[in-house]
Amino acid sequence: MPVLRAVLAAFSLSISLPAFAAGIDDAVTSFTLDNGMQVVVVEDSRAPVVQHMVWYRAGSADEPVGSSGVAHFLEHLLFKATDTLKDGEFSSVVAANGGRDNAFTSYDYTAYFQRVAADRLELMMRMEADRMRNIKFTDENVATERDVILEERNQRTDSNPRALFGEQMNAAQYLNHRYGVPIIGWRHEMEELDRDDALGFYNTHYFPNNAILVVSGDVRPDEVKALAETYYGVIPANPDLPERIRSAEPPQTTERRLIYRDARVAQEYVSRSYLAQERDPGDQKEAAALTLLAEVLGGGQTSYLTEKLQFESQKAVFSGAFYRGVSLDDTTFDVVIVPTPGVSLEEAEAAMDETLAQFMEDGVDAEQLERIKYQLRASQIFAQDNVDGVARRYGAALSVGLSVEDVQTWPDILQAVTPEDIMAAAKTVLKREASVTGWLTRPITPEVN
Amino acid sequence: MLMTRFVAAFAVAVALALPARAEVKIQEVVSPGGITAWLVQEPSIPFMALEVRFRGGASLDAPGKRGAINLMTGLLEEGAGDLDAREFARELEGLAATFGYDVGDDALSVSGRFLTENRDEAVELLRTSIIEPRFDQSALERVREQVLTGLRSDMKDPAEIARAAFDKMAFGDHPYATDYKGTLESVAALTRDDIISAHSAVFAKDRLYVGAVGDITPEELGPLLDTLLGALPDTGAPQPGPADITISGGNTVVDFDTPQSVAIFGQVGIEQDDPDFFAARVLNQVLGAGGFESRLMTEVREKRGLTYGVYSFLVPRDHAATLQGQVASANDRVAEAVAVIRDEWARAASEGVTQAELDAAKTYVTGAYPLRFDGNAPIARIMVGMQMLGLPIDYIATRNEKVEAVTLEDVKRVAAELLDPEALHFVVVGRPDGLESTPAN
Numbered sequence: 001m002p003v004l005r006a007v008l009a010a011f012s013l014s015i016s017l018p019a020f021a022a023g024i025d026d027a028v029t030s031f032t033l034d035n036g037m038q039v040v041v042v043e044d045s046r047a048p049v050v051q052h053m054v055w056y057r058a059g060s061a062d063e064p065v066g067s068s069g070v071a072h073f074l075e076h077l078l079f080k081a082t083d084t085l086k087d088g089e090f091s092s093v094v095a096a097n098g099g100r101d102n103a104f105t106s107y108d109y110t111a112y113f114q115r116v117a118a119d120r121l122e123l124m125m126r127m128e129a130d131r132m133r134n135i136k137f138t139d140e141n142v143a144t145e146r147d148v149i150l151e152e153r154n155q156r157t158d159s160n161p162r163a164l165f166g167e168q169m170n171a172a173q174y175l176n177h178r179y180g181v182p183i184i185g186w187r188h189e190m191e192e193l194d195r196d197d198a199l200g201f202y203n204t205h206y207f208p209n210n211a212i213l214v215v216s217g218d219v220r221p222d223e224v225k226a227l228a229e230t231y232y233g234v235i236p237a238n239p240d241l242p243e244r245i246r247s248a249e250p251p252q253t254t255e256r257r258l259i260y261r262d263a264r265v266a267q268e269y270v271s272r273s274y275l276a277q278e279r280d281p282g283d284q285k286e287a288a289a290l291t292l293l294a295e296v297l298g299g300g301q302t303s304y305l306t307e308k309l310q311f312e313s314q315k316a317v318f319s320g321a322f323y324r325g326v327s328l329d330d331t332t333f334d335v336v337i338v339p340t341p342g343v344s345l346e347e348a349e350a351a352m353d354e355t356l357a358q359f360m361e362d363g364v365d366a367e368q369l370e371r372i373k374y375q376l377r378a379s380q381i382f383a384q385d386n387v388d389g390v391a392r393r394y395g396a397a398l399s400v401g402l403s404v405e406d407v408q409t410w411p412d413i414l415q416a417v418t419p420e421d422i423m424a425a426a427k428t429v430l431k432r433e434a435s436v437t438g439w440l441t442r443p444i445t446p447e448v449n
Numbered sequence: 450m451l452m453t454r455f456v457a458a459f460a461v462a463v464a465l466a467l468p469a470r471a472e473v474k475i476q477e478v479v480s481p482g483g484i485t486a487w488l489v490q491e492p493s494i495p496f497m498a499l500e501v502r503f504r505g506g507a508s509l510d511a512p513g514k515r516g517a518i519n520l521m522t523g524l525l526e527e528g529a530g531d532l533d534a535r536e537f538a539r540e541l542e543g544l545a546a547t548f549g550y551d552v553g554d555d556a557l558s559v560s561g562r563f564l565t566e567n568r569d570e571a572v573e574l575l576r577t578s579i580i581e582p583r584f585d586q587s588a589l590e591r592v593r594e595q596v597l598t599g600l601r602s603d604m605k606d607p608a609e610i611a612r613a614a615f616d617k618m619a620f621g622d623h624p625y626a627t628d629y630k631g632t633l634e635s636v637a638a639l640t641r642d643d644i645i646s647a648h649s650a651v652f653a654k655d656r657l658y659v660g661a662v663g664d665i666t667p668e669e670l671g672p673l674l675d676t677l678l679g680a681l682p683d684t685g686a687p688q689p690g691p692a693d694i695t696i697s698g699g700n701t702v703v704d705f706d707t708p709q710s711v712a713i714f715g716q717v718g719i720e721q722d723d724p725d726f727f728a729a730r731v732l733n734q735v736l737g738a739g740g741f742e743s744r745l746m747t748e749v750r751e752k753r754g755l756t757y758g759v760y761s762f763l764v765p766r767d768h769a770a771t772l773q774g775q776v777a778s779a780n781d782r783v784a785e786a787v788a789v790i791r792d793e794w795a796r797a798a799s800e801g802v803t804q805a806e807l808d809a810a811k812t813y814v815t816g817a818y819p820l821r822f823d824g825n826a827p828i829a830r831i832m833v834g835m836q837m838l839g840l841p842i843d844y845i846a847t848r849n850e851k852v853e854a855v856t857l858e859d860v861k862r863v864a865a866e867l868l869d870p871e872a873l874h875f876v877v878v879g880r881p882d883g884l885e886s887t888p889a890n
Contacts, residue, residue, distance in 0.1 A: 046491070046493065047819050047822050047823065048819055049819050049820055049822075049823070079741070087751075088741060088742075088747075088751060091740060091742065092741070092742050095741075095809065095812075095813045097812070097816060098812055098813055098816015098818070099816070099817070099820070100817065100820060102740070116816075116820075117816065117819060143754070144752070144753070147755070148750055148754045148756070149757075151709070151754070151756050151757045151778060152757035154757075154777070154779055155758075155777045156757075158708050158709065159707050159708065159709050159711075263706065264605045264706070266598075266601045266602040266603075266604065266606075267601060267602055301534075302535065302538045302539050302542055307535070310591065311534070311591075314591070317594050317595050318595070341594070371539070371543050371545075374545050375542060378545030378564055379545075381494060381495060381496055381564065382496060384494045385824045385825055385826075386823070386824055388823065
């Protein structure tokens with residue numbers, strides 16, 4: 001339903017929906033170049049199109065202290081000149097070949113991609129390999145692009161009370177880990193980012209032994225291998241690549257609460273995040289149980305929270321639970337309730353907590369779990385119609401240290417989860433001492449607008 | 450959460466720049482009951498995507514009932530036939546099917562994605578939601594509250610405020626002038642009878658378009674169409690007439706306390722069936738469509754760092770064609786962004802584009818064609834769009850020739866005729882320094 005989707009979309013800035021796994025193992029090939037660059041090929045010959053992606057194991061959580069936003073800033077600057085390309089020429093060449101290109105930065109990775117006709121793959125690879133080591137940007141580039149990222153922050157964060165609230169929630173959730181710092185950066189640090197900051201990040205992380213090449217579409221693994229060896233294989237590895245050790249969280253012993261007030265808030269709500277285990281290499285069982293817990297509890301129209309809070313007590317116009325398992329370090333499990341008009345945030349929070357407590361007594365509805373598992377199996381069929389989605393799943397997973405095998409066994413691990421596993425995971429994760437509860441609300445003295 | 454280099458959010462509903470891929474073999478299927486659909490058989494994956502669209506959409510709201518069709522659309526999956534909302538949701542999840550219901554100014558769309566192994570059951574469930582929705586009072590109240598929640602959010606969203614102000618100025622007394630989601634007042638007043646009337650206004654065979662892609666044969670599709678849609682009435686509410694575009698040049702500033710102003714700008718555009726449409730399409734590619742290569746992006750973002758994104762887009766809707774754009778800049782910089790955009794409008798109007806720009810734009814517009822065909826559902830949507838525009842079934846194979854045929858002279862002439870910096874109106878929402886409202890006619 002469009003209405004619900006719109007409400008859901010409102011939360012997508014701070015909370016990611018679980019990415020349903022889907023393995024189409026027979027179409028996926030992977031290998032590693034001599035210099036350590038990992039390669040994944042996802043074949044689909046239904047259309048003469050290819051998507052070429054390079055993922056770096058370097059995201060905002062890998063930034064030096066004091067330079068928040070530099071990973072994303074560098075991502076922007078990678079579209080400037082190289083030894084052989086002029087400012088902006090990269091994208092112009094892609095467009096002149098009928099293609100589309102873009103890039104994105106997250107906590108744990110930065111990725112660059114192009115979608116083009118399959119016969120242009122070599123050109124894309126040549127240019128992407130070029131900017132892995134040969135980027136050149138001027139002080140003027142840096143000054144202009146810094147204005148652009150500040151406008152991006154204006155647009156995506158500072159103009160959006162939900163995004164500002166989400167920043168505060170994250171900052172409170174992580175006492176010591178870099179996930180508490182926004183990907184785009186804190187404004188005061190973004191304003192100080194300079195050429196040396198960007199080059200420092202580039203010269204630490206942008207090397208083939210820190211990158212994953214993912215090619216999907218109308219290609220054969222042997223052609224990809226030959227091209228990859230020609231263009232990426234010749235780039236020397238960085239022998240001094242730093243180990244990815246971020247400052248770890250201490251034991252979380254104290255529940256945190258915050259109230260974010262903003263006159264622009266249209267819809268008040270309560271959000272709760274709990275520190276949660278992520279998917280670990282060779283050890284994804286707990287994450288699988290948490291993934292299904294989010295579905296059972298708040299994943300759709302028949303989920304527990306929706307039934308109790310939207311249909312029965314009607315305290316909420318929306319409720320949901322979210323878990324994002326693809327993460328290098330501890331992630332979060334999130335629950336949200338948007339109260340019906342006339343229901344205060346205090347009442348809404350109480351209703352949410354009563355419902356969670358009731359769930360711990362009621363347990364998992366076996367029929368609901370079967371429906372969810374059937375949908376997961378069906379999603380493996382639907383995923384074959386979207387190989388770029390499959391490619392992204394591999395890129396993200398490999399960027400956080402999961403293996404190809406971890407990605408391919410994930411659907412079976414999900415299917416094997418029992419109601420007992422889910423309840424055990426719920427008991428482990430829903431700990432108030434490791435949680436943050438936030439209210440997004442309006443100022444005490446309403447402004448005249 | 451991702452930060453990305455740019456968000457092409459505004460390039461969406463635009464232009465229906467139809468892609469071309471020779472391999473797409475579309476066949477026309479007419480059901481035993483007389484319902485026409487376009488089909489692409491794609492048996493390699495055991496599911497199908499179906500797109501059903503009804504022309505008119507929310508523009509068929511009865512006088513004083515703005516928002517009724519939108520609310521009705523939101524209720525279609527909230528109980529149908531023997532099933533209440535929760536039972537319907539359980540049934541749908543149990544089939545692992547996905548149904549989508551969406552409405553806009555020109556059409557209401559129903560889309561379905563279902564596995565071959567339980568297709569008949571999924572089609573039957575989808576049928577009940579189209580033909581026998583219950584519109585239970587409890588569901589009505591719940592969804593009404595969700596719509597009101599969305600409307601309250603829109604009232605605090607600078608881009609939505611700008612959009613509403615622009616539409617109000619641009620479209621006079623046409624339905625396009627007001628938000629199809631209605632107002633807090635109109636939605637609060639809607640009754641169950643209004644919802645039932647909204648349903649019979651929209652759903653009828655005389656405005657129906659169907660596209661199907663996937664694991665199904667023509668012989669199977671015919672009966673499926675009759676099962677799904679055979680019980681529809683022949684006719685519904687009359688379509689609205691053309692809209693007079695009443696906006697003229699100038700600026701309108703809407704005060705809103707936010708650090709970054711959002712501007713929506715626009716003028717009269719060009720119809721999709723105009724012989725010059727492709728020249729305009731290529732012109733807009735150079736001016737402000739797409740990513741980084743456009744003049745607006747180069748001048749406003751790349752050279753001056755005034756924004757994260759600036760776009761222009763052709764909006765050829767059924768009853769009015771406009772050329773619009775959007776930009777967001779900090780309050781102390783938006784006046785400069787507006788000035789640069791006006792200058793680029795004037796430069797393109799007087800000089801047209803260069804041969805190099807034309808060549809690059811044509812390569813892009815033609816070369817991007819296969820990229821759009823990235824799945825069964827997108828192909829189904831494209832085929833329905835083609836039918837609604839009255840395009841021939843072999844259009845895909847000829848479309849790129851029309852783009853290739855555009856000459857430098859065509860673009861220059863169309864730029865001079867279409868782009869009118871004097872008529873370009875900016876609605877700016879925020880606290881912009883150095884910008885004030887001008888009397889808009």
